[in-house]
Amino acid sequence: xxHTQLAVLxxxxxxxxxxxxxxxxxxxPAYYLVFAYFIFFWIAQATSWNILSGYTGYFSFGxxxxxxxxxYASADLVSREGVNYFxxxxxxxxxxxxxxxxxxxxxxxxxxxxxxxxxxLTLAVTFTLAATAGLSTWVxxxxxxxxxxxxxxxxxxxxxxxxxxxxxxxxALAVIAAFLIQHSRFGWGLFAIRDEEDVAEELxxxxxxxxxxxxxxxxxxxxxxxxxxxxxxxYLTPETVFSLNIPLLVIVMSVLGGRRHWLGPVxxxxxxxxxxxxxxxxxxxxxxxxxxxxxxxxxxLFAPEGLHARLRERPRRALVAGAALVVGITVAGxxxxxxxxxxxxxxxxxxxxxxxxxxxxRAERRANGRELAAxxxxxxxxx
Amino acid sequence: MTTYAxxxxxxxxxxxxxxxxxxxxxxxxxxxKVINLAHFALILASGYVTYQLTASTGAxxxxxxxxxxxxxxVVGVAIHWVIERFQVDEFNSLxxxxxxxxxxxxxxxxxxxxxxxxxxxAENPYATRALFVGDIAFPVPQVMAFGASLVFAxxxxxxxxxxxxxxxxxALANDREIAAAFGVNDRRIGVLTAGLSTAMxxxxxxxxxxxxxxxxxxxxxxxxxxxxxxxLGGIGNLPGAVGAGLLIGAVSSVVGVAWTPLGSPLVVFxxxxxxxxxRPNGLFGRLGxx
Amino acid sequence: MSAAAPTPASAPSRxxxxxxxxxMRFGGVHALxxxxxxxxxxxxxxxxxxxxxxxxxxxxxxxxVHRPTAGEVRLDGHRIDRVxxxxxxxxxxxxxxxxxxxxxxxxxxDNVAIACMFGQVSQSVAEARRRAAEYLEVVGLSARxxxxxxxxxxxxxxxxxxARALATQPTLLLLDEVLAGLNPAELDxxxxxxxxxxxxxxxxxxxxxxxxxxxxxxTRIVVxxxxxxxxxxxxxxxxxxxxxxxxxxxxxxxxxx
Numbered sequence: 001x002x003h004t005q006l007a008v009l010x011x012x013x014x015x016x017x018x019x020x021x022x023x024x025x026x027x028x029p030a031y032y033l034v035f036a037y038f039i040f041f042w043i044a045q046a047t048s049w050n051i052l053s054g055y056t057g058y059f060s061f062g063x064x065x066x067x068x069x070x071x072y073a074s075a076d077l078v079s080r081e082g083v084n085y086f087x088x089x090x091x092x093x094x095x096x097x098x099x100x101x102x103x104x105x106x107x108x109x110x111x112x113x114x115x116x117x118x119x120x121l122t123l124a125v126t127f128t129l130a131a132t133a134g135l136s137t138w139v140x141x142x143x144x145x146x147x148x149x150x151x152x153x154x155x156x157x158x159x160x161x162x163x164x165x166x167x168x169x170x171x172a173l174a175v176i177a178a179f180l181i182q183h184s185r186f187g188w189g190l191f192a193i194r195d196e197e198d199v200a201e202e203l204x205x206x207x208x209x210x211x212x213x214x215x216x217x218x219x220x221x222x223x224x225x226x227x228x229x230x231x232x233x234x235y236l237t238p239e240t241v242f243s244l245n246i247p248l249l250v251i252v253m254s255v256l257g258g259r260r261h262w263l264g265p266v267x268x269x270x271x272x273x274x275x276x277x278x279x280x281x282x283x284x285x286x287x288x289x290x291x292x293x294x295x296x297x298x299x300x301l302f303a304p305e306g307l308h309a310r311l312r313e314r315p316r317r318a319l320v321a322g323a324a325l326v327v328g329i330t331v332a333g334x335x336x337x338x339x340x341x342x343x344x345x346x347x348x349x350x351x352x353x354x355x356x357x358x359x360x361x362r363a364e365r366r367a368n369g370r371e372l373a374a375x376x377x378x379x380x381x382x383x
Numbered sequence: 384m385t386t387y388a389x390x391x392x393x394x395x396x397x398x399x400x401x402x403x404x405x406x407x408x409x410x411x412x413x414x415x416k417v418i419n420l421a422h423f424a425l426i427l428a429s430g431y432v433t434y435q436l437t438a439s440t441g442a443x444x445x446x447x448x449x450x451x452x453x454x455x456x457v458v459g460v461a462i463h464w465v466i467e468r469f470q471v472d473e474f475n476s477l478x479x480x481x482x483x484x485x486x487x488x489x490x491x492x493x494x495x496x497x498x499x500x501x502x503x504x505a506e507n508p509y510a511t512r513a514l515f516v517g518d519i520a521f522p523v524p525q526v527m528a529f530g531a532s533l534v535f536a537x538x539x540x541x542x543x544x545x546x547x548x549x550x551x552x553x554a555l556a557n558d559r560e561i562a563a564a565f566g567v568n569d570r571r572i573g574v575l576t577a578g579l580s581t582a583m584x585x586x587x588x589x590x591x592x593x594x595x596x597x598x599x600x601x602x603x604x605x606x607x608x609x610x611x612x613x614x615l616g617g618i619g620n621l622p623g624a625v626g627a628g629l630l631i632g633a634v635s636s637v638v639g640v641a642w643t644p645l646g647s648p649l650v651v652f653x654x655x656x657x658x659x660x661x662r663p664n665g666l667f668g669r670l671g672x673x
Numbered sequence: 674m675s676a677a678a679p680t681p682a683s684a685p686s687r688x689x690x691x692x693x694x695x696x697m698r699f700g701g702v703h704a705l706x707x708x709x710x711x712x713x714x715x716x717x718x719x720x721x722x723x724x725x726x727x728x729x730x731x732x733x734x735x736x737x738v739h740r741p742t743a744g745e746v747r748l749d750g751h752r753i754d755r756v757x758x759x760x761x762x763x764x765x766x767x768x769x770x771x772x773x774x775x776x777x778x779x780x781x782x783d784n785v786a787i788a789c790m791f792g793q794v795s796q797s798v799a800e801a802r803r804r805a806a807e808y809l810e811v812v813g814l815s816a817r818x819x820x821x822x823x824x825x826x827x828x829x830x831x832x833x834x835x836a837r838a839l840a841t842q843p844t845l846l847l848l849d850e851v852l853a854g855l856n857p858a859e860l861d862x863x864x865x866x867x868x869x870x871x872x873x874x875x876x877x878x879x880x881x882x883x884x885x886x887x888x889x890x891x892t893r894i895v896v897x898x899x900x901x902x903x904x905x906x907x908x909x910x911x912x913x914x915x916x917x918x919x920x921x922x923x924x925x926x927x928x929x930x
Binding site: 059106107110115116117119120121123124125127128131132134135244248251252255286287288289290292293294295296297300301304 | 475486655661
Binding site: 183184185188191192194195196198199200201204205206207208260 | 768774841
């Protein structure tokens with residue numbers, strides 16, 4: 001079962017790699033390649049976040065730190081040191097991984113660093129990086145860094161095709177990593193840590209080691225994705241790189257999609273990014289963040305387990321949602337609402353509504369029950 | 384030498400403002416175990432409303448507090464109600480209030496735009512005045528903020544030690560179940576605490592409006608500094624928050640002068656990291672630990 | 674389940690567990706003061722005492738939750754007081770918790786499977802999920818294998834704690850008030866399960882609040898009072914010890930009255 005799923009994933013990734021060729025052949029707008037690139041980008045970032053925060057429960061506000069590390073590492077190595085861009089991609093990943101490992105080594109050693117304190121620490125690390133980027137002229141110094149398009153083999157296609165393929169590669173890597181982790185002993189260990197870390201440790205789970213792996217992998221993926229973003233964006237400043245946008249979006253995506261499964265961030269990324277694009281295209285980007293914030297609030301209140309849990313628990317409802325998706329797309333197409341992204345947006349919205357309505361699945365009812373939670377006042381020494 | 388002295392003094396004065404801003408956050412975190420990120424948005428909103436009221440009616444900015452304090456008290460109670468009604472746990476409350484934070488800041492940007500807004504000197508009788516001790520200036524708005532922080536600190540100290548409410552608060556923070564067994568109504572106290580916290584945010588916002596200009600990003604810039612104040616002061620420890628606020632204000636200001644203005648946030652964030660790693664209970668201990 | 678190797682009659686038998694002058698201080702509070710204790714293989718030691726006597730603290734020290742402020746703890750001759758809990762698990766120590774702490778998002782079966790995956794035997798995911806059923810059999814939870822912890826009652830959760838601890842195949846099993854609050858029928862059932870576990874070769878140290886519950890099954894009873902050892906002998910001897918009666922039973926009678 002696991003092997004077939006993996007094979008399917010790889011096949012899908014391989015097939016997607018040829019879409020740019022399709023674009024050249026059929027001539028549909030290159031805009032869709034860029035749209036797809038962003039979907040891949042967010043899938044990678046949200047999945048990276050989820051491997052740490054969703055699987056282990058160590059909620060992080062610091063996705064911006066890994067992304068920022070990756071993007072600046074790549075941009076600086078290319079523009080300050082003349083390193084070949086493609087070589088900087090894995091280097092960026094490694095540097096971000098090192099940063100992650102450093103944070104983990106400090107945070108996980110000290111037992112008091114659970115929960116919200118860890119979240120604040122990751123936020124503080126991000127702020128510190130942002131401040132450093134602004135101060136250090138090698139990194140940025142407040143001037144901004146520009147990255148020009150490097151030379152690359154022609155068979156990779158036009159610039160949009162290149163970006164698309166790089167984004168796809170990183171997203172595929174991230175999703176496959178999340179998939180493999182989830183089905184492995186390591187993944188089970190992480191889930192045990194999330195539920196009851198002390199008990200997991202007592203049962204033989206090497207919690208420190210596992211948390212270190214999780215955060216390092218998360219950092220690596222976030223950094224890789226950042227390096228690709230450096231090429232796509234082309235011009236960086238500390239304000240734009242370290243804005244709260246990245247941490248906010250990956251959190252909303254993973255919470256909405258579902259934090260306990262590798263599919264969750266994928267669903268979330270697809271939904272949220274499409275929604276954002278729709279808002280921008282309709283000239284409503286001023287309300288973009290309001291809508292995002294509202295989604296986060298509503299998701300926490302009404303669907304804290306995420307949509308994936310609902311898909312899982314209610315296969316029939318999932319089918320209905322799928323039907324709603326198709327209907328939505330058709331209606332939008334027939335009504336002449338323009339671009340394919342409009343149809344996708346309408347279809348997804350319809351499907352989401354279907355999923356959200358109705359009784360919460362048992363997984364969620366448990367998640368909100370406090371009965372099994374540890375005392376909120378922390379563990380007092382036992383008499 | 385005077386520059387450093389001035390910097391230190393200004394820093395301590397501003398630190399008073401940081402302290403007032405930190406109080407509400409510290410209280411809800413310490414007692415209700417809710418990290419209300421929306422707190423920052425509420426301070427900003429209070430500031431903007433103060434600006435708007437003054438700009439529209441020409442009234443003394445301090446009067447805005449009369450409207451804002453009760454209004455924000457109600458908002459705090461409302462947020463508290465939502466969290467209790469949906470049984471949102473500690474983590475998810477962080478996410479929830481984060482969402483509210485984002486919504487609020489965006490709405491404020493839509494209303495007041497991203498431009499710098501400052502209460503005109505004409506309407507702000509405090510902005511231009513300053514007290515002088517030797518060569519050192521004590522701008523009146525800053526003195527007000529500092530004064531407010533001292534007043535709050537003293538008030539909180541008295542309430543905690545000498546009133547039923549204060550003792551109940553400490554008992555609840557120490558052990559909820561036992562306190563409840565002794566008849567402490569944690570529900571009512573919870574509501575009161577939530578309302579008071581946001582009421583304090585209202586006061587902080589008015590003081591901010593008097594003290595400086597407003598722009599939407601400000602709310603995000605406060606996050607790092609105020610969390611540092613809360614952590615260093617000891618979560619839930621309100622007098623501690625005041626002490627930490629003054630300290631951080633002074634340090635931040637001196638660093639800005641001695642090194643570079645951009646260096647201040649860096650030093651503050653490094654302090655936050657150090658505090659989180661090595662002194663998560665703060666310099667002065669948490670609520671209920673005295 | 675592991676069977677303890679029989680010790681040759683001529684060799685001096687080393688105790689499985691030794692505590693030497695163990696002290697535990699929390700701030701100003703002395704939870705344990707200079708406690709020394711030895712547990713031989715195959716024993717069932719009942720650890721009793723009133724609230725605040727230090728029983729749970731001792732279990733926490735043995736399982737690795739706390740590091741003792743002074744003293745040594747040895748498992749099979751090797752010092753373990755500075756060893757992480759997960760390594761102790763691999764060396765054969767397992768414990769249950771007074772208040773059950775199941776993995777809330779996993780089924781009863783998967784809760785036990787985690788122990789199979791990470792305990793002494795370290796099975797693969799698929800293997801562990803299969804093998805978990807055996808331990809559910811032992812404690813009598815097979816019928817609820819696919820339930821979530823929130824769906825089973827307190828007694829069943831205690832049994833789950835037990836099954837989980839067993840699945841790590843421990844040589845030393847620490848039970849923290851696993852018999853508390855049971856009605857007579859449940860008590861009998863639990864004791865039967867414990868005997869079965871003991872026969873399988875595990876050495877047991879059980880913390881209990883009610884002495885009478887333990888006297889039926891324990892080979893030896895250790896009484897703690899305010900962090901020190903008050904008595905350490907066979908159940909009958911301890912029951913008749915005047916000091917014990919005064920300090921412990923008397924207080925217990927007063928508390929219940």
